[in-house]
Amino acid sequence: MDAVVQWVRTSWTKRSRGGIEATRRNAAPVAFALPAQAMPLTHEVNLAEADGFEPRAALVSAPYRSEVRLRLADGQLRVELLASAWGMPRRHRRPPAVRLAHGQWLRWQINYRFTGMNGGAWLYRLDTLNLAHGVVPVDTFLGDPPRFIDERAHIW
Secondary structure, three states: EEEEEEEEEEEEEEHOHHHHHHHHHHHHOOOOOOOOOOOOEEEEEEEEHHHHOEEEEEEEEOOOOOOOOEEOOOOOOEEEEEOOOEEOOOOOOOEEEEEEEOOOEEEEEEEEEEEOOOOOEEEEEEEEEEEEEOOOOOHHHOOOOOOOEOOOOOOO
């Protein structure tokens, strides 16, 4: 399956919910240039409060994570983001899977609040999935997405 996957995960605690720290968090990018690498490609970028929201990037040898289900059907890539079983709020109504023709890409965002982590304090996370069907230029995800699915919810 020829897909280019980029996960951008921004995580924070109560400390970054307001004020200057929230401004830094909100300024964190949701997309990055892709590394020049053969497909399939999974590029993960983590931006954590503990690191001052500085990006920490890695290429993952496994082609796709368990948080997304991909299937090729009739020449189109069927993309379905799977919500975390541990994150709140629960999402009982979810968007349907999206079909991408070769050369198309999408951005899918979802956020969570996790409890019992970090010494019992809440941990917040915004997950952004940038995903293309087929080979794309390294700067593809830096533009405006032609398809955008927004599952961000009020998590405070």
